Amino acid sequence: MRKSTFLSTILFSLIIGFVTFDHISERNKPADVVVYGSHAEYDYDDIVNRADVVALIKVNDELTKDNSTIVYLENSPLIKYHYASREAEVLEYYKNDLGLKDNIKFNEPVAITPNNEYIHSEEYIAFEKDQKYIVFLSKDNGLNELSIIASNNGKVDLQDFSNNEYQDVAIRSVLHANGIEIPQDSIINYDLPQKKAASGSGEQINNNKYFELPINHYVDQNSQIEYFNIQGIPFSIEKNE
Numbered sequence: 140m141r142k143s144t145f146l147s148t149i150l151f152s153l154i155i156g157f158v159t160f161d162h163i164s165e166r167n168k169p170a171d172v173v174v175y176g177s178h179a180e181y182d183y184d185d186i187v188n189r190a191d192v193v194a195l196i197k198v199n200d201e202l203t204k205d206n207s208t209i210v211y212l213e214n215s216p217l218i219k220y221h222y223a224s225r226e227a228e229v230l231e232y233y234k235n236d237l238g239l240k241d242n243i244k245f246n247e248p249v250a251i252t253p254n255n256e257y258i259h260s261e262e263y264i265a266f267e268k269d270q271k272y273i274v275f276l277s278k279d280n281g282l283n284e285l286s287i288i289a290s291n292n293g294k295v296d297l298q299d300f301s302n303n304e305y306q307d308v309a310i311r312s313v314l315h316a317n318g319i320e321i322p323q324d325s326i327i328n329y330d331l332p333q334k335k336a337a338s339g340s341g342e343q344i345n346n347n348k349y350f351e352l353p354i355n356h357y358v359d360q361n362s363q364i365e366y367f368n369i370q371g372i373p374f375s376i377e378k379n380e
Contacts, residue, residue, distance in 0.1 A: 169257035183311040192276040193234040196227040207250035221250040230349040246286040317346040
């Protein structure tokens with residue numbers, strides 16, 4: 140597990156530009172405000188262990204001023220913390236230590252200010268209404284409220300899958316959601332020769348009825364190494380001897 144120091148005070152700078160949201164009119168785009176800070180980073184096993192909830196969700200609402208909270212440092216324009224409270228339908232639970240039902244609320248690290256500014260960390264993109272994600276949520280935070288763990292580390296975008304920042308967490312999450320478990324004595328190898336990455340017909344796996352993200356899978360009969368490809372991301376699973 141890699142960790143970096145969490146900054147209690149987030150410094151930010153205003154970037155000239157705009158963020159496109161389908162639900163906001165062209166003339167009312169929020170100004171883009173990027174905040175800079177750091178957070179802990181977790182591998183797949185660590186983030187699953189840390190989470191109170193791991194779930195496949197469909198987001199029910201849009202990011203707005205009304206569901207955003209911004210707290211400033213006293214007598215300062217600097218932001219102490221910010222978040223948006225989002226609502227979602229749970230399609231599947233993979234971990235549910237809190238015994239939650241089919242509809243949940245959780246916080247994500249973005250906000251829209253009363254001045255129509257979109258506040259987010261450099262790489263983070265807000266949840267979109269009606270889209271599906273796998274999320275890792277915990278109440279172990281300063282607010283003691285159900286929240287995304289460690290920014291992008293705690294979410295898997297199933298629409299734009301190949302652009303997930305934490306590739307290993309995304310891959311393992313989708314495999315798990317399709318009933319494919321990786322043995323503990325195995326390793327995932329993403330550094331494949333081009334020939335291996337492109338070869339093999341194999342089978343297409345799509346065992347999850349809630350989202351369309353087919354997994355191409357085949358086995359090398361000589362080495363018995365399993366090869367996969369998920370939306371252009373090739374990798375193999377090998378026994379770690």
